[in-house]
Amino acid sequence: MNKKIRWGILSTANIGMKQVIPAMMKGSNCEMAAIASRNKKKAEEAAAELGIAKAYGSYEELLSDSDIDAIYNPLPNHLHVEWSIKCMEAGKHVLCEKPIALTVEDVVKLMEARDRTGMKISEAFMVRSHLQWLKAREMVRNGDLGQVGSIQGFFSYYNTDGDNIRNKPEYGGGSLWDIGCYPINTSRFIYGEEPVRVMALTEFDPAFKTDKLASAILDYPSGQAIFTSSTQLAGRQRMTITGTENTLDVEIPFNAPADESCSLYLGKGPIRDSEREEIKIKACDHYTLQGENFSRAILENSEVPVTLEDSLANTKVLIALFQSAETGNWVKIE
Numbered sequence: 001m002n003k004k005i006r007w008g009i010l011s012t013a014n015i016g017m018k019q020v021i022p023a024m025m026k027g028s029n030c031e032m033a034a035i036a037s038r039n040k041k042k043a044e045e046a047a048a049e050l051g052i053a054k055a056y057g058s059y060e061e062l063l064s065d066s067d068i069d070a071i072y073n074p075l076p077n078h079l080h081v082e083w084s085i086k087c088m089e090a091g092k093h094v095l096c097e098k099p100i101a102l103t104v105e106d107v108v109k110l111m112e113a114r115d116r117t118g119m120k121i122s123e124a125f126m127v128r129s130h131l132q133w134l135k136a137r138e139m140v141r142n143g144d145l146g147q148v149g150s151i152q153g154f155f156s157y158y159n160t161d162g163d164n165i166r167n168k169p170e171y172g173g174g175s176l177w178d179i180g181c182y183p184i185n186t187s188r189f190i191y192g193e194e195p196v197r198v199m200a201l202t203e204f205d206p207a208f209k210t211d212k213l214a215s216a217i218l219d220y221p222s223g224q225a226i227f228t229s230s231t232q233l234a235g236r237q238r239m240t241i242t243g244t245e246n247t248l249d250v251e252i253p254f255n256a257p258a259d260e261s262c263s264l265y266l267g268k269g270p271i272r273d274s275e276r277e278e279i280k281i282k283a284c285d286h287y288t289l290q291g292e293n294f295s296r297a298i299l300e301n302s303e304v305p306v307t308l309e310d311s312l313a314n315t316k317v318l319i320a321l322f323q324s325a326e327t328g329n330w331v332k333i334e
């Protein structure tokens with residue numbers, strides 16, 4: 001195999017065009033070789049804009065290209081499973097946008113396809129590749145915070161466009177699927193274990209039928225995580241990890257800028273921010289790192305950045321939160 005993985009992009013989705021593809025092009029082992037759309041002209045325009053050599057007018061044409069090693073799948077959420085399986089059956093490795101599936105059963109289907117085809121597949125939780133989260137986990141494991149017992153998160157934006165896919169329940173819209181998944185994923189990453197039970201309170205938009213506001217408690221063996229996510233509040237994001245000795249604030253946990261440094265703040269005093277120690281994290285693009293890490297996993301036949309087993313665990317938490325919100329009870333994670 002070449003020293004670079006030759007990538008095909010499944011659709012001209014905005015996240016790919018504006019963020020992921022340009023970032024992956026900077027990767028040392030990524031070659032963005034082809035892009036497909038169900039509209040050939042749209043694919044050609046996207047290819048010209050990004051400087052990609054090949055453009056296809058159907059997804060099937062892309063999957064039949066023997067020069068393509070791996071597929072980046074940014075299709076709408078409800079199409080992730082179907083097309084990721086088709087990619088693997090066509091002999092392509094897959095990096096699929098989150099949420100990779102909307103049911104536990106569909107994650108299992110992906111696992112079966114992975115095992116059957118021998119292809120690699122990973123859910124695109126790019127935050128797992130960012131240097132600030134690797135540093136935060138290292139500090140927790142080194143005992144810099146003492147024994148961690150609480151993780152608090154908040155993630156929101158304001159979007160009341162009824163035509164936006166994030167406001168369509170049949171496409172996996174709503175705050176929990178779209179952004180609540182991040183504090184779930186990162187709290188699991190920091191604790192290094194799975195919650196045993198969860199509870200949630202949600203408020204649904206009467207027109208969209210998606211959760212516009214959700215608050216959750218995740219009960220871990222070692223402590224707790226709580227977070228609020230919303231699609232109809234002013235945009236903000238924060239994560240705070242608190243141990244028996246110190247706290248750690250992650251200033252921009254989920255959309256850290258690629259072209260400037262970001263900061264972690266180690267709190268050593270109980271009240272004043274002036275008593276915090278700033279830990280600068282050098283500028284990095286988590287989309288570039290994610291692409292490089294996945295490409296390396298293919299080239300070296302090593303583990304992908306986010307395994308389907310990890311995705312299964314995250315999906316179980318999300319499903320359990322919806323069940324809890326509906327019943328008003330704690331829900332155990334099987």
